[in-house]
Amino acid sequence: MSELSVKNKTRIKQIRIEQNISQAEVAKSIGVNLRTYQRWESGEANIRQRNANELAKYFKVPLGYLLGYDADFLTNESEIGFDWVDEFFSNILTQKQIDKLKLTISNTDFLKHNEYIHSLNPESDFLSFLNSAKGDYFNLNLKFTLLDDEEKNIILTLLEKLTKQ
Known part of the structure; x- marks a missing residue:
């Protein structure tokens, strides 16, 4: 162990x-x-x-x-500041999808993702990474992630049928 x-x-x-x-x-x-x-x-x-x-x-x-690796522990949405989610995704997601994304972010260790991206490039952070990733492929992946399991299965079945044609 x-x-x-x-x-x-x-x-x-x-x-x-x-x-x-x-x-x-x-x-x-x-x-x-x-x-x-x-x-x-x-x-x-x-x-x-x-x-x-x-x-x-x-x-x-x-x-x-x-364990003392992270400097701060943020406990709620207001401390993380979710205003950027609304602003960043308002053109590509519905409000329901944005709310689901906020919930997903609040249930993950947001700081770890930010620190990891910063470790790869000290000039960058999570929000900069998201901003640079905007595009059709990113939008498609993001929207797929926000689907429930049944909706994902429908999409995957459709893609499978399309690739067999």
């Missing part, structure tokens, strides 16, 4: 205190003994990947934030 070498960098204690939860309660909830949990919190021991994932789920925070 892989261990994450994150001694003294995690936010485990900070998050636990902010959420007003005892060490014993956290340890019991994720299925480890109290001393093990205390060693993670104090930085005396490394956390296995599986346990780090459990802690992130328990605290309802992104794994990167829990």
Whole structure:
């Protein structure tokens, strides 16, 4: 089992205190003994990947934030600022599709995508990437992503029939 070498960098204690939860309660909830949990919190021991994932789920925070990799944790739409979604996609999506996209973004680790794109090109960010990707292929992919499973199956069946002609 892989261990994450994150001694003294995690936010485990900070998050636990902010959420007003005892060490014993956290340890019991994720299925480890109290001393093990205390060693993670104090930085005396490394956390296995599986346990780090459990802690992130328990605290309802992104794994990167829990482990100290992400500087900030945004908790709601207003903090992320979804105005850009309406502006950016208003010409290619319906309002229903835009609302679905906002929900999808709020359920993903938006910051990780932004940091990844920035790591590839320090002059870029997620919004710049999206802006440069605008085009027919991008629009088609985006709209397909927003379809429900039944609608996707209809499109795929149609494409399959067209390619056989």
